[in-house]
Amino acid sequence: MRIQAGFRKERIDRGIKARTDDIFAIASCREILYLVGPRFLLIAALLIFPLLKSITGIYWQNVLMITATIALLALSWDLLHSVGLVSLGQALFFGAGAYATGYLNSKFGWSPVLAIPAATLLGALFSTALLYPVLRLRGIYFGLITFAVPMLLMRIIEATKILGGTEGISGLTPLPGITITLYIIIAVTLVCVYGYQRLFETDYGLVFKAIRDNDRSVIAAGFNIQLFKAQAVFLAALPATFAGAFLTHHYQFVGLPAFAMDYSVLPMASVIIGGPGSFIGAMLGAFIVVPLSEFLRTFGTLRIVIYSLVLLVFVVGLPQGLFHYLKRKYDQFERLVPIEEVEK
Amino acid sequence: MSQDTIIKVAGLSKNFGGVKAVNGVSFELKRGEALGIIGPNGSGKSTMINLITGFVKPSSGKVFYNGRDITGLSPDKIVNLGIARSFQMAKPFYNMPVYKNLIIPLFSPRARKLAGGRHGDRDESAIHLLEEVGFERDSHIPYKPAGSLPHGYVKRLELARCLALEPDVIILDELFSGMSMSEVAGILPFLERLRDEGKTLIMVEHRLRELFRVVDKAICLNFGEKIAEGAPEEVVQNEEVKKSYLGSEVVSGA
Numbered sequence A: 001m002r003i004q005a006g007f008r009k010e011r012i013d014r015g016i017k018a019r020t021d022d023i024f025a026i027a028s029c030r031e032i033l034y035l036v037g038p039r040f041l042l043i044a045a046l047l048i049f050p051l052l053k054s055i056t057g058i059y060w061q062n063v064l065m066i067t068a069t070i071a072l073l074a075l076s077w078d079l080l081h082s083v084g085l086v087s088l089g090q091a092l093f094f095g096a097g098a099y100a101t102g103y104l105n106s107k108f109g110w111s112p113v114l115a116i117p118a119a120t121l122l123g124a125l126f127s128t129a130l131l132y133p134v135l136r137l138r139g140i141y142f143g144l145i146t147f148a149v150p151m152l153l154m155r156i157i158e159a160t161k162i163l164g165g166t167e168g169i170s171g172l173t174p175l176p177g178i179t180i181t182l183y184i185i186i187a188v189t190l191v192c193v194y195g196y197q198r199l200f201e202t203d204y205g206l207v208f209k210a211i212r213d214n215d216r217s218v219i220a221a222g223f224n225i226q227l228f229k230a231q232a233v234f235l236a237a238l239p240a241t242f243a244g245a246f247l248t249h250h251y252q253f254v255g256l257p258a259f260a261m262d263y264s265v266l267p268m269a270s271v272i273i274g275g276p277g278s279f280i281g282a283m284l285g286a287f288i289v290v291p292l293s294e295f296l297r298t299f300g301t302l303r304i305v306i307y308s309l310v311l312l313v314f315v316v317g318l319p320q321g322l323f324h325y326l327k328r329k330y331d332q333f334e335r336l337v338p339i340e341e342v343e344k
Numbered sequence B: 001m002s003q004d005t006i007i008k009v010a011g012l013s014k015n016f017g018g019v020k021a022v023n024g025v026s027f028e029l030k031r032g033e034a035l036g037i038i039g040p041n042g043s044g045k046s047t048m049i050n051l052i053t054g055f056v057k058p059s060s061g062k063v064f065y066n067g068r069d070i071t072g073l074s075p076d077k078i079v080n081l082g083i084a085r086s087f088q089m090a091k092p093f094y095n096m097p098v099y100k101n102l103i104i105p106l107f108s109p110r111a112r113k114l115a116g117g118r119h120g121d122r123d124e125s126a127i128h129l130l131e132e133v134g135f136e137r138d139s140h141i142p143y144k145p146a147g148s149l150p151h152g153y154v155k156r157l158e159l160a161r162c163l164a165l166e167p168d169v170i171i172l173d174e175l176f177s178g179m180s181m182s183e184v185a186g187i188l189p190f191l192e193r194l195r196d197e198g199k200t201l202i203m204v205e206h207r208l209r210e211l212f213r214v215v216d217k218a219i220c221l222n223f224g225e226k227i228a229e230g231a232p233e234e235v236v237q238n239e240e241v242k243k244s245y246l247g248s249e250v251v252s253g254a
């Protein structure tokens, strides 16, 4: 069989190399637009959506809320992944933040303004301390532990009846209206993407990447990698514990579902689809995974089949993730150029 | 232990299961000396290095550095005391540009402390170090992903990684293996200069001719035991060394 030969695909970088290391050399408005355009569009879309309550209905506003939550958990997953730690238990962070704020709010009456930041920090410290002993484990071994820990905590709460046991803690202080709530979580998500990206441009962040590439040489450079991994876990835990604490006040309830597997699986799926390593990919991934899952509810029992197929198509078709694909399409022209026929 | 002894190894042993990888080895090294460790494959040379640098904990025996017992200290602590090492199977940080590989040691606790807060431009220091070990400054190589480096360059990057730590002792595990003749010839004068500047060197090598241009003392290991020690020319004349390592081949030292 002979496919219409005679052409091959050629990729050309766009002529704009606006950023060379640390000099900004922007020549025209068009180039500025080229650079900030995508970012602006993304942020604008996120800022406008909460205002469209009358069009989208409260249901989709809630979906956006869950999406941002999963995006925060996905960002957390991506940071851990950048240090070479594969987490199968993002629910640990989520649950830690959720229960911390539930306890502070119900027991001491702390308002969410205090309780959420405190729970974010406490939850992150708690998770880091819990994972510290297993940080020397690698790959799937670390993953398995993180997978087991949320379930373990769930059973402990169930058995000892602490923190409300199976009933959970309800009647927590609600957040202000949905629009402000959405703006807060969107802002936190964007700050997190930006913060993580900046972190990885520093020499300190470079050590994280180095640990993933070759931890032996990082030790040989005089770093205590156990300590560095702990710092990575803490930094990664922050958005995730925040998400847990924030959603808890949104629902005014915390209970065993805070450690549910969804909070572990969806973030991982998001990063795999969006593409690891860029943080923006993790966020984009969440914006596909969660709304898709909601949209497919209308398909009843076929939902999970279609969902799996779509994920499969993404993973096989775009192994590097959606973000890398989009970036390449955006940065390069593609055109077909004729090639000389070698054989008849 | 005399005043200027920098490294002292006393009765060091390591068993891996039933294998005695290193068996009761002792030696001393004075500040500014260069020691060569030779011996057949599997004789325990790399394990010896791992024991000194803390990457492997000894089954028995002790390691002293500047008179201080460092046995059992974690490897990162030992590096920060001033003992840098390279690996036989050198691996770069694949996903970074070559020069960024050196930011890691330049940013290490030791390097930062020595720089005393004003570290200047680490990128510039990295390029400078690469130049010293023979990377062409104006080429594009320092900016390429380290994963694409040819093996000889990886080994030189490994040496640069050690130098970035401004160590007092440099331990090199088979630096020359995987390098071409001309690459070895290129790096030799640099190693000689390090020695002449008073750095303490320990080198594991199979290329004896080149090794003996740098070191002024050698030991030979066989099945984990030290079978000879002394001036390089004496060591290669030792009957047991000839029998176990050099075979019938006659090697003349430098």
Ligand SMILES: Nc1ncnc2c1ncn2[C@@H]1O[C@H](COP(=O)(O)OP(=O)(O)O)[C@@H](O)[C@H]1O
Binding pocket: B016, B019, B020, B021, B039, B040, B041, B042, B043, B044, B045, B046, B047, B048
């Ligand atoms: N981590 C390890 N686990 C088990 N055996 C090891 C380990 N490292 C080295 N050995 C064994 O110790 C012996 C010495 O190895 P090595 O120090 O690498 O020798 P050399 O560097 O002289 O070639 C070999 O028999 C090797 O198989």
Ligand SMILES: [Mg+2]
Binding pocket: B045, B046, B047, B088
């Ligand atoms: Mg070896």
